[in-house]
Amino acid sequence: MDYVSGEILTENGFKKGYIAFENRTIIETRKGSPPKKPVYKGLIVPKFVNVHTHIGDSFIKEKNIDLPKNIEELVAPPNGLKHKLLHETKDEEIIEGMEISLDQMIKSGTKYFCDFREDGILGISQLKAALHLWKISSIILSRPDSLTYDKNELDLLLKNSEGIGISSISDWGYSELQKIAKESKRKNKIFALHASERIRENIDDILDLKPNFLVHMLKASESDLIRVKEDKTPIVICPRSNSFYGFKINFKLLKKVGSNILLGTDNAMLNSPVILDEINYVKSITNEFSTMELLYMTTFGARKVLNLDCDILGPNSKADFVVLDKKSLRPLFNSV
Numbered sequence: 001m002d003y004v005s006g007e008i009l010t011e012n013g014f015k016k017g018y019i020a021f022e023n024r025t026i027i028e029t030r031k032g033s034p035p036k037k038p039v040y041k042g043l044i045v046p047k048f049v050n051v052h053t054h055i056g057d058s059f060i061k062e063k064n065i066d067l068p069k070n071i072e073e074l075v076a077p078p079n080g081l082k083h084k085l086l087h088e089t090k091d092e093e094i095i096e097g098m099e100i101s102l103d104q105m106i107k108s109g110t111k112y113f114c115d116f117r118e119d120g121i122l123g124i125s126q127l128k129a130a131l132h133l134w135k136i137s138s139i140i141l142s143r144p145d146s147l148t149y150d151k152n153e154l155d156l157l158l159k160n161s162e163g164i165g166i167s168s169i170s171d172w173g174y175s176e177l178q179k180i181a182k183e184s185k186r187k188n189k190i191f192a193l194h195a196s197e198r199i200r201e202n203i204d205d206i207l208d209l210k211p212n213f214l215v216h217m218l219k220a221s222e223s224d225l226i227r228v229k230e231d232k233t234p235i236v237i238c239p240r241s242n243s244f245y246g247f248k249i250n251f252k253l254l255k256k257v258g259s260n261i262l263l264g265t266d267n268a269m270l271n272s273p274v275i276l277d278e279i280n281y282v283k284s285i286t287n288e289f290s291t292m293e294l295l296y297m298t299t300f301g302a303r304k305v306l307n308l309d310c311d312i313l314g315p316n317s318k319a320d321f322v323v324l325d326k327k328s329l330r331p332l333f334n335s336v
Contacts, residue, residue, distance in 0.1 A: 001027060003034035004323050004333060008313060009045040011300050013292055019044060021319040024335065028315050040333040043324040045295050046312045047111035047335075048275045049302035052215050052236045052264025054116055055130075056123060057082050059089060059097025060269035067269065071198050071245045075267065077118075077147060077167050082269065086119055091126055098130035101273045105136055108274040109322035109334045112137045112308060114264070116165035116192075116215075120145030120153065124160050135336070139306055141165030141192055149176040154183055163190025163212070169201055181209040190306075196220040197247075207231050213305055215264065218247050225257040234260040234305045240281050241266035251288040262302050263294070276329055291329070 005018035008029065018034040020027040060067075060082065068074050068081060075082045086094065105113060117123040117140050124142050131138055142161035144153055157164065164184050169177060184191040190212045195201055197216035203224040206214065213234040217225065228235060239249055254261055263282070265273045279294045289297075303310045313321060323333035 003036060003038040004040045004042075004044055004321075005034050005038040006042045006044055006323070006326070009043065009292070009295055009299060010313070011310070013296075014043070019313065019319075019321065021335075024319045026313065026315060026317050026319050029313055040323040042332050043291075043295070043326055043329075044313070045322055045324060046299040046303075047109050047320045047322060048298045049306065049308065050105065050110050050113040050265055050273060050275045050298070051213070051262040051302050051305070052116065052238055052266055053101075053113050053273050054118070054267045054269075055098050055101040055113070055273060056086065056094060056115070056118055056126065056268075057097075058101040058268040058273075059093050060085055062097060062100070069245055075167075077171055082267070083118065091122075091129075094126050095130045097268070098127060099134070101268045102130060102134045102136055105273050105275075106134065106336060107334065108276055109331055110136065110273075110275055111320055112139060112302075112306070113273065114139040114141060114165075114306060117142050117161070119143070121156055121160065124157070139163075139190070141190060143167075144180070147172050147176070149179040151183075154180060158184065158187050158189050161189075163192070166191075166193040168194045168197065169205055169209075170199065174205060177209060181211070185210060196224065200224070203227050207233065213262070216242070218242060218249060222253060222257065225253065225259055229257055229259055232260070234262055234301075236262045236264045238264045238266035238278070239285065240271045240278060243281075244270050251282075251286040255288045260301070260305075261289075262297050262305060276324075276331070280329060 001020050001022045003018050003020050007014040008017050017031040019029050074080050140161040141163045142157040181191045192211050192213050195206050195214040196219040200219040215236045217235050263278050265271050265278050275298050319335045
């Protein structure tokens with residue numbers, strides 16, 4: 001039996017103690033010092049959840065293309081450069097790029113990732129092909145192949161994914177989105193969307209779709225954020241991606257409003273899908289959130305929003321944890 005000790009992240013913050021584990025199973029979690037020398041000491045946290053990724057564009061990073069910093073030119077459907085490259089590129093290259101991202105996530109302690117998967121049923125098939133041999137769990141939010149509602153296509157997408165992840169209400173005819181959102185909810189699937197990323201969008205229209213969570217909300221007003229909080233809708237922020245386009249997050253306002261914040265890494269063509277890189281970036285540009293708050297967002301907080309198991313780091317649970325250096329947050333131990 002092996003031991004790790006230090007500060008264990010719980011739903012109520014850090015608590016000093018140790019974890020005993022054997023054969024990838026936690027035997028006990030206790031306060032105080034372990035009965036023998038621990039193999040590692042540091043911050044002990046559950047494996048991470050990356051709540052917003054686009055790993056389908058991972059292959060683009062490998063091409064070393066000079067990408068435009070205009071968000072519409074790069075990612076807006078259907079004519080953004082990303083979408084053109086996805087349509088022009090062979091499945092094998094797209095899948096190989098995804099596998100690079102999967103490897104990076106696994107090695108850095110991520111257990112779950114929520115991917116907004118473009119290109120309809122083909123996009124789902126590509127991601128599932130990439131996932132085949134990798135020990136990581138996905139929440140696939142698919143997307144219709146065109147900016148229109150097609151009941152047969154939507155039924156197929158919802159059958160083969162955990163829900164729908166839309167670009168934004170600005171890209172769609174609103175009545176089309178209403179049908180998609182309603183059908184997703186009827187089938188108890190997730191419905192999520194990018195919101196107020198490039199421009200401020202109508203918050204009533206957004207919330208009337210009853211999204212499980214929103215991504216970005218950069219251009220939202222304080223009153224918008226208050227409405228979102230009152231609606232109990234979480235917001236996923238992706239600071240490194242936003243900075244690529246020259247966008248800034250109003251961390252102070254998010255904290256003032258008390259928004260339920262989660263973290264994602266967004267487009268893999270821009271950034272590594274490593275959630276610790278996102279945490280460290282946030283720490284480098286703001287002191288609004290403590291290390292504990294950021295780690296909570298990417299563990300317990302994310303699990304609650306995505307309805308994942310929160311009964312973790314206790315006796316008889318899987319040894320799915322990471323030990324981090326207290327200062328640098330560098331992984332010292334990853335129970336792969």
